Amino acid sequence: MSIREFAESGADLELVGIQKRFPGFTAIEELDLTIPAGSFFALLGPSGCGKTTTLRLVAGLEEPTAGRILIGGKDVTDTKAHQRPVNTVFQSYALFPHMSIIDNVAFGLKRRRIADAEAKAHEALKLVELDHLAQRRPAQLSGGQQQRVALARAIVNRPALLLLDEPLGALDLKLRRQMQLELKTIQEEVGLTFLHVTHDQEEAMTMADTVAVMNKGAIEQMGAPEELYELPRTAFVANFLGKSNLFTGDVVGTTDTAMTVDASGHRITIATARAQRHQGLVTVGVRPEKVTLHAEQPEEVAGRNLLGPGRVIDVSFAGVSTEYIVAVPGVGTISVFAQNMSFGPVAHEGSEVWLSWDVEHGFGLSDEPDESSRFPADADTQSIAVQRREALLTELEGS
Amino acid sequence: MSGEVQAAAVLGGLAESEELEDRRGPQRPRRRRIGLGDWLLPVYVVLAFIFLLIPIAYTFVFSFNDSLKSNIAWRGFTFDKWLNVCNVEGGAVCEAFGNSIVIGLVSTVVATTLGTMIAIALVRYRFRARSSISLLLFLPMATPEVVLGAGLAAQFLAVGVPKDMLTIILAHTMFCISFVVVTVKARVASLDPALEEAGRDLYGSPREVFWRITFPLLTPGIMAAALLSFALSFDDFIITNFNSGSVTTFPKYIYISASRGIPAEANVIASAVFIVALAIVVIAQVSRAARAKRLAAEMT
Numbered sequence: 001m002s003i004r005e006f007a008e009s010g011a012d013l014e015l016v017g018i019q020k021r022f023p024g025f026t027a028i029e030e031l032d033l034t035i036p037a038g039s040f041f042a043l044l045g046p047s048g049c050g051k052t053t054t055l056r057l058v059a060g061l062e063e064p065t066a067g068r069i070l071i072g073g074k075d076v077t078d079t080k081a082h083q084r085p086v087n088t089v090f091q092s093y094a095l096f097p098h099m100s101i102i103d104n105v106a107f108g109l110k111r112r113r114i115a116d117a118e119a120k121a122h123e124a125l126k127l128v129e130l131d132h133l134a135q136r137r138p139a140q141l142s143g144g145q146q147q148r149v150a151l152a153r154a155i156v157n158r159p160a161l162l163l164l165d166e167p168l169g170a171l172d173l174k175l176r177r178q179m180q181l182e183l184k185t186i187q188e189e190v191g192l193t194f195l196h197v198t199h200d201q202e203e204a205m206t207m208a209d210t211v212a213v214m215n216k217g218a219i220e221q222m223g224a225p226e227e228l229y230e231l232p233r234t235a236f237v238a239n240f241l242g243k244s245n246l247f248t249g250d251v252v253g254t255t256d257t258a259m260t261v262d263a264s265g266h267r268i269t270i271a272t273a274r275a276q277r278h279q280g281l282v283t284v285g286v287r288p289e290k291v292t293l294h295a296e297q298p299e300e301v302a303g304r305n306l307l308g309p310g311r312v313i314d315v316s317f318a319g320v321s322t323e324y325i326v327a328v329p330g331v332g333t334i335s336v337f338a339q340n341m342s343f344g345p346v347a348h349e350g351s352e353v354w355l356s357w358d359v360e361h362g363f364g365l366s367d368e369p370d371e372s373s374r375f376p377a378d379a380d381t382q383s384i385a386v387q388r389r390e391a392l393l394t395e396l397e398g399s
Numbered sequence: 400m401s402g403e404v405q406a407a408a409v410l411g412g413l414a415e416s417e418e419l420e421d422r423r424g425p426q427r428p429r430r431r432r433i434g435l436g437d438w439l440l441p442v443y444v445v446l447a448f449i450f451l452l453i454p455i456a457y458t459f460v461f462s463f464n465d466s467l468k469s470n471i472a473w474r475g476f477t478f479d480k481w482l483n484v485c486n487v488e489g490g491a492v493c494e495a496f497g498n499s500i501v502i503g504l505v506s507t508v509v510a511t512t513l514g515t516m517i518a519i520a521l522v523r524y525r526f527r528a529r530s531s532i533s534l535l536l537f538l539p540m541a542t543p544e545v546v547l548g549a550g551l552a553a554q555f556l557a558v559g560v561p562k563d564m565l566t567i568i569l570a571h572t573m574f575c576i577s578f579v580v581v582t583v584k585a586r587v588a589s590l591d592p593a594l595e596e597a598g599r600d601l602y603g604s605p606r607e608v609f610w611r612i613t614f615p616l617l618t619p620g621i622m623a624a625a626l627l628s629f630a631l632s633f634d635d636f637i638i639t640n641f642n643s644g645s646v647t648t649f650p651k652y653i654y655i656s657a658s659r660g661i662p663a664e665a666n667v668i669a670s671a672v673f674i675v676a677l678a679i680v681v682i683a684q685v686s687r688a689a690r691a692k693r694l695a696a697e698m699t
Contacts, residue, residue, distance in 0.1 A: 061596050081599040082608075094597035098615045107611075108601035140694065153601070 006114075010193030011072030011085070011160035012037040013058060018067035020053055027053040029217040031067070035210075040187055040194045042208035044201060046240065050217040051197045052091075055163050058195065060084045072160055082111070087154035088163040093146045095138035101125070101149055102134040108157040124156035125149075127186070144175045148182075155186060164196040168203065180207055201241050205229065213237045229287075233276055233366050238285055245334045246285040246365070254278050258359060264330035268305050268362065275364025283365040289337040290361040293324060293347055294354040305362070307331070308354030312347050322346075326353055455673060462666035469660025480663040492664040495652035499633050502564065502648060506571035507628040513572075514579025514628075515621055519613075521580070522587040536581070539574045547574065548641030555642060562644030570642045571635060575628040582627060586620025 018031040028050045035041045043051040056062040058069060060081030069077045076084050087108065095104050102121055109117035125131040128148035138146055147167060154162055164183070168176045184207055187194050198204050204211045205225040212222040213236070221228060221237045228241055238244035249263035260269045261284050270284050286305075300306060310328035322345045324336040334355060338346065347353050461470055465477040485493035520526075521533055539547060551570050552562075560566060594616065598608035614621075636650040643651060653665050 059596075059600055061599065081596070082602045082604055086600070088597070088600045090593050090597055092591065092593050094591065094593040096594060096597070096612060107598075107603070111602035111604075111607060137694075157601070 006158035010038040010191055013161055013193065013195065014068075014070040014073075015054070015058075016068045016070070018054070018057060018069070019065045020050070020057060020062065021065045027217055028057075028064075031217075031219065033212065033219065033222075035193060035195060037072075037193050038191050039210060040184070040196065040208045042196045042198060042204035042211045043214055044198055044204040044211050044240070045214035046199055049214045051199075051214045052165060054214075055088070055165055055195065055197045058161070059086055059088050059163055085160040086163060087157050087159040087161075088165060089147075089150050089154050089167040091165045091167065093138075093150040093167070095146055095149055095153070097138055100135050100137060101130065101141070104138065104149060105153045105156055108153065112157070121152075121156055124152040127155070128152045128182070144171055144179070147171060147175075147179060151179075151183070151186075155190065155192070158190070159192065161193045161195060164194060164198075166198050166200075168198075168200075176203075183207065205241070211241075213240060215240075231274060231363050232285075235283060235365055235367050238363075238365065243288050243335055244285040245288060245291070246283050247331055248281065248283045250281055251279050259364065261364075266307055266328070266331055268307075269359045270362030270364055271360050274360075274362065276366035277364060281368075283367055284362055285365065286357050286362045288323070288335040289321075291334065291336045291355050291357045293326075293336050293338055294356060295347060295351070297354050298356060301356075303359050304356050305359060306354060306356045307334070309352045310334070310355065312349055312351050312353055315345050315347070315349055317345060324353075326355060328355070458666050459670045459673070462663055462670045464663050464666075466663045468662070470663045470666065471660065480667050484664045484667045487662055487664055491647070492649075492652060492662065492668060495647040495649045496668050498564065498646060499649040502567050502571060503629045503632040506568050506575055506632045507625050509568070510572045510575035510579050510628050511621060511625045514576045514624060515583050515617070517576070518580045518583035518587050522584055523592075536577050539577045540581075544635075544637040548638035551638065552641040562642055562646075564646055566642045566644070567639055567646060567648070570638050571632040574635075574638065575631055578627050578631060579624040582624040583617065583620045586617050590616055 013033075013035040015031055015033040018028055018033075020026070020028040031050075031054065033054075043054060045051045053062060057064050058071075060076070060079065060083075064077065067077075068075055071085060095101075096107065099107070102118065102125070105124055106117040106121035109120055114120070122131055122134065125134055128151055130145060130148055130152065133141060133145065138149065141149065150167065168179050171179060180203065183194075196204070196208060205228075208225065210222065211225050211228055213220045213228065215236050221233050228237060232238035232241065232244065235244075235246060238246065247261065247263040247266070247268050249261040249268070251259060252262045252267070253260040254272060257272055258269050259272045259275050259278060260267055261282060263284075268284055272278065275282070275284070294308070297308065298306065307328050310326040312324050313327050313333070314323075314325035316323045317340075319340070321337050321339055324338065324345070324347060326334045326336060328334055336355065461473075462480055463476050463478065464470055464473055465475040465479065466472075467474070517532075517536070521529060548570070551566075551573075555562060555566050590613070594612055595608055598612040599605075603611065634650065636648075636654060639648050640651055640654075647655070649668065653661060656662060656665065
């Protein structure tokens with residue numbers, strides 16, 4: 001495909017055996033990835049996981065140490081950034097401060113010597129509802145407006161592949177929602193392939209058809225958002241994508257349908273099909289919103305796990321739901337999200353409660369429990385917060 | 400120059416303490432006493448300005464003196480010197496002035512071009528001996544001019560290059576490069592690399608990215624470096640004196656003629672340079688204020 005003409009539709013992107021080493025560290029170990037044409041693909045991970053490097057490799061701003069990059073089936077590994085049918089919306093927007101908005105948007109078209117560059121640039125600005133500001137300089141625009149200009153500047157070129165480098169990071173919540181919607185609409189309208197890099201799990205889940213969770217230079221798990229959420233395969237995914245309650249123990253019984261794990265004397269059963277490993281020491285888990293809180297000891301029911309009694313050590317009311325932190329002797333703390341069906345929380349700090357959840361809702365991880373801790377030692381704020389809270393809780397329990 | 404800055408800083412400090420005095424005022428009895436600071440500060444300000452401006456005023460006034468050979472005693476007002484500035488001593492003043500302009504322009508262009516390239520290389524690329532080059536570039540600024548001038552003169556002699564305009568230009572280019580590199584480097588370092596990456600991403604070839612993005616964004620720094628280079632070159636006497644042979648520059652002319660009385664024509668040229676410089680500053684300030692006003696009007 002020549003860069004002199006517009007892409008008719010999105011192109012698929014293929015990364016084959018990509019490795020990227022910088023002096024002193026390896027950003028990407030070994031990456032194989034195929035993104036089908038026309039999809040909205042999100043690379044999700046904490047800072048430093050290699051997701052931005054991946055994006056820069058695709059854009060041609062970095063060269064891979066090893067491996068090939070194919071766009072629309074064509075090997076572009078050895079071509080320069082300006083020869084690739086790819087455009088990027090930069091994290092910092094990177095609008096040219098010395099040019100007017102219209103010149104910024106028309107820049108790519110003029111470099112490709114495409115006719116009617118100005119008219120096409122005005123159309124792109126109309127799409128993001130900023131045509132009335134065409135003569136302004138970037139410094140005269142608000143953050144949200146600059147972001148839309150950056151988007152217009154990229155999509156006006158009709159690239160086969162649009163790269164988004166955390167472009168919504170600097171916006172406030174309301175503007176973010178608005179831009180997310182706008183991005184999604186544009187993607188559906190123009191049918192481009194979107195590769196979106198973000199550390200915001202909610203953004204990734206709401207916008208993308210496929211999410212790949214990246215950690216330490218490799219993809220941990222990839223799939224549709226609901227699949228990733230309901231059936232995480234590693235402790236990292238289980239905790240980076242939402243919260244999880246994890247239990248580690250030996251497998252004490254396996255049938256065709258159910259597998260039972262002994263976690264410090266508590267029997268926890270999950271569906272065999274939802275477990276990655278079926279013998280030895282394994283980690284199993286359940287999402288907080290799947291757990292039901294009981295104020296009195298319930299009857300043992302087949303097909304449900306029952307834990308307790310435990311003590312509520314923290315209640316945080318969030319309007320639509322309430323999060324309870326329950327300390328169960330032997331298994332540590334368990335987080336429970338409960339919809340506020342009645343007024344206010346149903347249990348209070350210090351009250352004795354029992355927990356239950358459907359066997360079908362559990363999941364078993366493929367991690368070696370001894371090789372990685374329950375919460376990965378990563379430098380992103382979310383896992384630090386989780387670890388910190390864990391540490392505080394153990395401290396409180398001990399005293 | 401630094402004297403002015405210092406004076407301004409001192410004045411600023413005084414003004415501030417004065418303000419503090421005023422703010423405490425209302426809590427005291429209302430009767431206003433005339434303190435020492437009330438008249439000391441204005442007097443100090445006036446004296447400081449007189450001190451700074453007298454040499455310039457003297458030069459300007461005496462450019463209208465109907466002088467003979469020396470221009471020390473006031474002999475009456477005339478426009479002759481301004482009108483016939485190039486007609487004395489076979490036009491020696493004007494020739495020296497012309498030489499200074501040519502040397503200044505050529506060494507500015509060469510030093511700014513080379514210095515800008517060095518600055519970009521030092522900030523953007525990692526290469527062997529990069530930090531030692533950064534350090535070496537400070538040497539011409541740190542070395543006493545006498546040493547630099549004498550060293551260069553000895554070197555030209557050893558190599559057998561005759562001293563003329565070329566040797567002056569070489570010498571000026573050498574010390575101007577250091578100042579250009581330091582000035583432009585700061586600008587390059589503050590330039591967001593993402594802007595150039597965006598240019599490449601938007602189909603700009605390396606050449607297009609440089610001329611359409613990098614260069615325009617560096618222009619303020621490059622302009623400042625060029626003005627500084629020109630001022631340094633135009634002003635330089637010591638290094639020039641060692642390497643000029645029979646060529647006379649404006650500072651050299653004034654130095655030589657000082658022993659037998661500086662002619663009024665030198666005052667004319669000095670005054671003219673001062674007026675041009677002042678005009679540039681005023682125009683720049685006024686146009687900047689106008690632009691800021693226009694931008695503010697657009698925003699609303």
